[in-house]
Amino acid sequence: MIFKTARGRIFFIFLAMLWIPFLQQKFRITKSGTLHGYNVLHHHFPFTWKGWWNGTYQSNENDFLNDSMGYRTMLLRLNNQVDYSLFKKVHANGIVVGKDKYMYETGYIDDYCGVNYVGDITIKNKLTRLKKIQDTLAKLGKTLLVVYAPSKVYYYPEYLPDSMKCAEAVNSNYKSYTRISDSLGINEIDCNGWFRGLKGKRDNIFTRPGTHWTAYGAQLATDSIVRYISRVRNIRMPQAISRKITRTTIPQAQEWDLEAAFNLLFRITKDTFTHQEVVYSKDSTLTRPSVILIGDSFGWTIVGNDLLKPVSNYWEFWYYFGEVYNQQITEGIEPGQKIAEYDWMDKVLHKDVVILLYTTENLPVFGNGFIEQSCKYFDFDSRSSDLQQIKK
Secondary structure (H helix, E strand, O other): OHHHOHHHHHHHHHHHHHHHHHHHHHHOOOOOOOOOOOOOOOOOOOOOHHHHHHOHHHHHHHHHHHHOOOOHHHHHHHHHHHHHHHHOOOOOOOEEEOHHHOEEEHHHHHHHHOOOOOOHHHHHHHHHHHHHHHHHHHHOOOEEEEEEEOOHHHHOHHHOOHHHOOOOOOOOHHHHHHHHHHHHOOOEEEHHHHHHHHEOOEOOOOOOOOOOOOHHHHHHHHHHHHHHHHHHHOOOOOOEEEEEEEEEOOOOHHHOHHHHHHOOOOOOOOOOEEEEEEEEOOOOOOOOOOEEEEEOOHHHHHHHOOOOOOOOOOEEEEEOOOEEEEOOOOOOOOOOEEHHHOOHHHHHHHOOEEEEEEEHHHHHHOOOOHHHHHHHHHOOOOOOOOHHHHHO
């Protein structure tokens, strides 16, 4: 009888809609995809009377049921799509959409506008200590190099949203770091300034929906790093002998990471992406020094695309000087070994090159403790330093 009336049929449809997520949660009838960005899923906790009485069991179970609800991913994407399509609202912390759908992280805008400027005194103190580390490592036959990764805001300031536009700051972390490190004689490559000069000459160093340099941009930077190390160490390293450039509308992961974090049903940007296949010389007489790369997420574009493999016989990536990844580990697996549980200084003393790679947004935390802990190890506050003991 209930199906004979329109009201009954509508009631049945709504009842079925309520049961579908439950059935999906229980039996996983179809695949519902995954969410991009920072997404911590809660796990089921076993029942205990202690947890029941103090309320932690109920809270944990509520979070678990919410995260494991059937078709949760699709429903979240649907909600996000409606909010963006109707109200231009995005559900991604610290990300804004500018003109012509260029997307930015607000941290980079803060540096460009000078909002997070820590001051010349702080920067000079840190870089003075870094210079001591560089000189000490040089005496041990090691090379230290600082690479300032580029910022999309410096590259495309004209597309910033009107509500966040500002004049380029006279005093910013980026400007002070590059100026002071140059004056102190620190080995450095300023990719931010260099890439700004390439604007209009090279394409797709940055993309509309991405925040990091593209694989193509990282290849340009890696070539520059190889040439710099070769000159400083007076060695011949492998060079690119052929390049095949293709253009496609299909992005790699780092080329649309901001838009991916919106978790929408449909793409909102259209772009052409430049991908480059590089072949390196395999001459056995060339030198491939071991490399330790310390830095932020811009380093993932280098190691994730195997850009160190042809030019280095061994590399490690110390992500924010907190986790250790090596050439047998790629992005997407469980986090690497913790630096706190790793004999990292032994690696520094037995490898050839140490690279500090940070983009402008992360200059306030430049080194993430590497500089301070290295100074403590070398005991620069002492009146004398036994270099022979260090060599042993």
